[in-house]
Amino acid sequence: MSGLREEARAWLSQALDGPFADIRGIADLSSEYDRRKQWELALGEAGLGAVGWPVEHGGRGATIAEQVAVAEEYARLHAPPRIAHVGVELAGPTIIAFGTEAQKAKFLPGIVSGRELWAQGYSEPNAGSDLANVRTKARLEGDRWIIDGQKIWTSLGMIADWAFVVARSEEGSRGPKGLVYLLVPLDQPGIVRRPIRQMTGEAEFAELFFDGAVTDADNIVGAPGQGWQIAMATLGFERGVSTVVQQMHFANELAALIRLARANGADRDPSLRRRIADAWIGLEVMRHGLVRTLSDEATEELGEEALTSKLYWSRWHRDLGDLAMDVQGLAGEVAEGEHYRFNQLTHMHLASRADTIYAGSSQIQRNLIAERGLGLPREPRGEL
Incomplete structure (x- = not known):
């Protein structure tokens, strides 16, 4: 058994038998948010929040085999599904691969520590599996992007602090061309969140309405027009x-x-x-x-x-x-x-x-x- 597997097993067993026993075995993503946030902070403190990330970005530089070992122990001990999944597995790796040094310094510490949660702003009422049909618009005005439109089926959209949003920045563009990939703070007046109640009784998903929502001009990953390529890379990490x-x-x-x-x-x-x-x-x-x-x-x-x-x-x-x-x-x-x-x-x-x-x-x-x-x-x- 690898050293990292042993470390993960020991820490997870102690935590799930002790201070986090109340959330052990939870199967959904929409209950006990406060306790789940404390769980993410504890994972970050233990160095188990993002073991596959490079060491220079707060991870452990774990090999694929080691990451698999930690994941197996996590599931075997019935740890709760992670509400930091989108940040750790999607947003973080995307920023590491394509973000600027300033973006890495700004966003990665909050993700790896469990302090900041992320959501994925892809699907729209008329652009689900056909992501190239997105109609949410973004325009650059001075030092910020202005965003108008709607996203739907946004996992954990009600509690996330940030979202990566694919929007159309080139007027008249169609399909995968003319898209932009933006990092957007969700706690602002220009965004309304509405929970979507599922037939299971949960509200894991949300609708996000953007009406003059803003994000800093430098919160773009890649360049205008590269949104499709960045979005596809994110799905590859998934x-x-x-x-x-x-x-x-x-x-x-x-x-x-x-x-x-x-x-x-x-x-x-x-x-x-x-x-x-x-x-x-x-x-x-x-x-x-x-x-x-x-x-x-x-x-x-x-x-x-x-x-x-x-x-x-x-x-x-x-x-x-x-x-x-x-x-x-x-x-x-x-x-x-x-x-x-x-x-x-x-x-x-x-x-x-x-x-x-x-x-x-x-x-x-x-x-x-x-x-x-x-x-x-x-x-x-x-x-x-």
Whole structure:
């Protein structure tokens, strides 16, 4: 066992058995925000907030194998999903790769310490998986950018301090051209946040309305017109080591489902036994695919095989949600408590309905596989 794995296991065990036992095992992203913020600060203080970041930026310079080890321990010990994920896994790596030295000095310490939370300002009512259709506008006036428009499905948008926002800065531009990638403070008069209530009862997402919102002129990553390239690079980071934690949570969910099947006798149903076996096999395939994707540490770029991962895991998890309901039977349809919360497996089933849509719908992923992975000709698109 590596030294960093041992360190992470020891610290996480002590923290989750002790001062943070109350948030151990929480599965959602929209509860106990105050305690979750304290958790992020504690991770930062322990040096476990961003182990894969370079040492000069507050990280540990961990290898891919070490990052995987820490992620496995985090999930194995049922630590809560991180509300700093967007900053640590997306905003931070993007700023490290493309930001100026001044931007690194300004933003990275707040992210790695857990003091500042981030949100992703990509999707819009008419630009979800088709990100190139964004209509939020940004114009440079003097020493600041003025932003007008709307973003939707913004994860943790109600509590984030900053967001990276893709907007159209070139009048009359279309598609991926003429975009800008801005770092925007969310606590300002020009921004209204509205929570989006999900069918799980949570409000993990928010709508953001920009009406004359501002950010400093130097809070642009890259140059005007390079927003698309920077945004795609950010999505590349999302397909990296951060998916290890996701797969470990999948393993925890499958283990809980198997325990229930043994307890309520569902494991004696031949059809359910076969589907449980198929789910286990699928998870193993997923794990080996991830190892293959991350095996080349000599490059920061993900290989073409990474294009298939989103399509695969989203369908697998959706099917696991269906299986969870069949294993539970009628008991899975009963909500309890003051706020009518469902149990973990039912919650997983409801949340998994969105897996094939967010972070690139399955239809968009198939296009990416065809065009970027297989080199097939791009389908002609008519005028909008």
